[in-house]
Amino acid sequence: xxxxEEDPQALSIQEGENATMNxxxxxxxxxxxxxxxxxxxxxxxxxxxxxxxxxKHSGRLRVTLDTSKKSSSLLITASRAxxxxxxxxxxxxxxxxxxxxxxxxxxxxxxxxx
Amino acid sequence: DTGVSQDPRHKIxxxxxxxTFRCDPISEHNRLYWYRQTLGQGPEFLTYFQxxxxxxxxxLLSDRFSAERPKGSFSTLEIQRTEQGDSAxxxxxxxxxxxxxxxxxxxxxxxxxxxxxx
Numbered sequence: 422x423x424x425x426e427e428d429p430q431a432l433s434i435q436e437g438e439n440a441t442m443n444x445x446x447x448x449x450x451x452x453x454x455x456x457x458x459x460x461x462x463x464x465x466x467x468x469x470x471x472x473x474x475x476x477k478h479s480g481r482l483r484v485t486l487d488t489s490k491k492s493s494s495l496l497i498t499a500s501r502a503x504x505x506x507x508x509x510x511x512x513x514x515x516x517x518x519x520x521x522x523x524x525x526x527x528x529x530x531x532x533x534x535x
Numbered sequence: 536d537t538g539v540s541q542d543p544r545h546k547i548x549x550x551x552x553x554x555t556f557r558c559d560p561i562s563e564h565n566r567l568y569w570y571r572q573t574l575g576q577g578p579e580f581l582t583y584f585q586x587x588x589x590x591x592x593x594x595l596l597s598d599r600f601s602a603e604r605p606k607g608s609f610s611t612l613e614i615q616r617t618e619q620g621d622s623a624x625x626x627x628x629x630x631x632x633x634x635x636x637x638x639x640x641x642x643x644x645x646x647x648x649x650x651x652x653x
Contacts, residue, residue, distance in 0.1 A: 454641060463539075463626060464578070464644040509577050522568065522591060523642060525577030 426526050427510055433532040440497040442529045444510030445490075451513045453486055454523065455495050458507045467495075467508075500533045507531070537561060539645035541627050547651045548617055555613045556648045560629030567610050568642060569602055570626040571595065578626055584610060585632060617652045624649050 428443045446453070452471045456464040470477045470486045470493065477484045483496040497504055507530050511523040540559045548554050560567045566585050570578035581600070582592045586607035596602075599617075604610040614621055628642040 456644075463646040464628075466641045466643060469641050511577075522580040522583055522593075523570075523578075524580065525570075527575070527577050 427508070427529045429529060430527070431530045431532075433534065434500055435534050436500060436502055438500055440500050440504070440531055440533070442495045442497075442508055442531070444493045444495070444526055446493075446510075446512045446524075447491065448512075448514050450488070453484075453493050454511045454513070455482075455484060455493075456509045456511060456525075458509065458528070460506075464509065497531075500531075502533050502535045505531060505533045539627055539629050539643055541625075541645040541648050543648060544646060545649050545651075547653065549653050550619060551616055553613065553615045554617060554650065555611055556625055556627075556650075557609060557611050558627030558629075558645060559609045560627070561631075561643055562608075564629035564631045564643075565607070566630045566632050566642075567604055568628040568630070569610070569612050570628065572624040572626055572647070573622075581612075614650075617650075619652045622650055622652045 426445050432440055434440050450472050452469055454469045455467040457467055458464045468479050468482055468484050470484050472488055481498045486493045507528040509525050509528045511525045513523055542557045546554055568583040569581040571581055572578040580593050581596050582602050583590055584604040587604050599615045602612045624647045626644055626647045628644045630640045630642045
């Protein structure tokens, strides 16, 4: 079963604009991670945010976590054509112990137009 | 290249045949995971190992599936009597589980093995 649900399912923006993607989940978590996947390739880890953190930055990425609402958002600022990919949120559920299996959402397809 | 590697990258087989995939994790990582991903979906957990011990198996892992990590390094995933529904991308990931880091370590994924069952 897939715990995370990303929103929107697809997003198309112009290069230079910001892209905001949301993720909601169902159970308590140890941490939440965002991954990127280019067409037909493996997943690339972007950022991990722990359950006791509220915001985290990495380069052009900003992730927020609201455990009371069981939701997270990923913001990509000043998007580039190379950011075109599918983005997944994945949760490390609290009941399974830290750093065990991840539960992924269905993903968001981001298209950045040059 | 010190990342996670998987072999083969593509496998085409006929229904009923057995297939085996290999995953080589990042060398110092003690945890190894297998996931399956179908088109338009996110990866789904299959099983994971800590060193050579298989700690959890998903209900998705039917009796036709078996995974091993005999020496705590590389792992194999075998599918017996393949079915068309087994067609998917099989992803391997590894991570380092340490209490020093609080256990919060990201999983690093390999490029995947794409299985097509005809």
